[in-house]
Amino acid sequence: MGSNAGGFDFELVKRNALLEAKGVPPPRAWKTGTTIAGVIYKDGVVLAADTRSTSGSTVADKNCEKIHFIAPNIYCCGAGTAADTENVTAMVSSHLELHKYATGRQARVVTAMTLLKSHLFRYQGHVSAALILGGVDLHGPHLFTIFPHGSTDALPYATMGSGSLNAMAVFEAGYKDDMSREEAMALAARAIRSGVYNDLGSGSNVDLCIITAGGVEYLRNYEFLQAKTYSRVFPVKYPPGTAPVLKTKVTLSEVAVIEGVESMETDS
C-alpha cells in the first residue's frame, strides 16, 4: 500500500484529515479504565484486576487480561493505555529472561521494578503505564506500584486505575498483617468488585493471581460479576406445535432424476 519510495509513508494522514473534516473522529486509544489491586499476605502476594477495556466510553473488550506475565515468579497488573502496559510488560519480561540466562538465577522483583521505572522515567510519563508489580523471590514477597512518570512505592497493599479509590477504601477497612490465603483472596476480590460496581471505567469479571514461593496460581475469571442473564440461541428452534396448523394440502410434483455425475471444473 502506498509508494515504494522507502522511509515513512504519510498517505493516510491526508485521508484521516479528510475524514475528520467530514465529521468522522479518529478512534481513541484503548485504555484499560480499570481497577487493579495487590496485597501481600503471610505466604506471598495476591494480584487482582477487573477485565474491562474501554475506548472512550465504549467497552472495547469485555474480558481482557490485565495481569501480565513478567517471570515465573513475578506478575504485573497494568492500568492506563492498554498498548503501553502490554508492550512495556512484554519488553521487561523478555529482558528478564535473557538476564536469567546470563546470571543463572531466578529473577528478583526489584530487578523488574528497576527496569520498568528506568524505561518509564526515560519517556517522562508519555508511556502511559501505571503498574502494580508483585512477586516472590529469595527475599520473600514484594509488592510495588509504578507510576507513569517512573516513581515507585513499596507497599503492603496497593491499588491503581480509575477504580483505585473504590478498591483502596476496601483495603483500608479490611487489611491486616499476615492474612491467610483465603482472607487475602477474599479481600482482593472484594476490592475489585468495589471498583467494578462503582467505577464506570471498570467492569465485567475479576481475575486473581496468587504468587507464593511454591508457584503461581492464575485464576482467570475467578468471579463472573456481570454475566448475561439471558443468552440468545441462534438459529431459534421452535418446538413443533408453536404455530397452529389451519389447513394441510399435499401436492406431488414431477421430479427429474439425472443419472451420472456432473463434475466441476477443478483444473483450469
Add this chain to the structure above:
Amino acid sequence: MADYDVTQSYMQDISLGTSIIAVSFKGGVVLGADSRTSSGSYVANRVQDKITPLADTVYLCRSGSASDTQAIASYVQYWIAEHQAEKNGPVDVSTAANLAMQLSYNNKNMLQAGLIIAGWDKQGGGSVYAIPLGGTLLKVPYTIGGSGSAYITGWCDKYWRDDFTEEEARAFVVKALTHAIARDASSGGCVRTVTITQAGVKRDFIPGTKLAATFGELPTPASR
C-alpha cells in the same frame, strides 16, 4: 472535575508534597520527613519513606517530583558506590552533595527536585547541605524544605539553637514537622527521622496518631 477524576490524576506526576528538615548537632545530624505523596488531590502513598540512603553515613531527603528525585538518588548512589570503591573508603558528605548538585544544576530545566543531603564523615563531622530547585548548593547548620516548610520558617528561626544535643535536635525536628503537617495539606502521614553519628545510623518512626496536637486540633482519641 479534573481534581477528582482519578483517570487524569495518576497521569499527573506524583508529587512529594512534603515537609523535610535536617539539623546538625555536635557529633552528627538528624534528618526528618513526613510520609505523604500525592497525585493531584489523591494520596498515592501515606507511608512513603522520603529519607533515602546514598551511602552508609550519608542520607538524602527528597521533595518535589517523586520520579525525578528517585532517579537522582539512583544515579548519585551509583556514582558514590564507584567513588568509594576507587577511594577505598567512605564518601565525604560534601562530595555526595556536590554530585547531587551537578545533576540538579545541569538538568535544571527538566527536573523538579528539592534536596537535603546530610550525614557524618571524619573530615567535617555532621554536615547539612541544601539543594533547592535550580541546583544551588548551600552548606548550612540546619535547613527545611518542601511545601510544608513555608509554614514553619518563623517557628524554626525562633527555636533553633546551634548547641543542640542529639535528643534536643531530634525533638526539634519532630516538633517542626508536627507543625508543618498541621498546616500543609500536602504533608501528612507519619514522621520519620534518621540520626547519623560516628556510631552509625538510627531510624525512628512516629505514627501520625502519636504526634502532639497543635493549637485547635483535637487530641487523638484513646481508642486509636
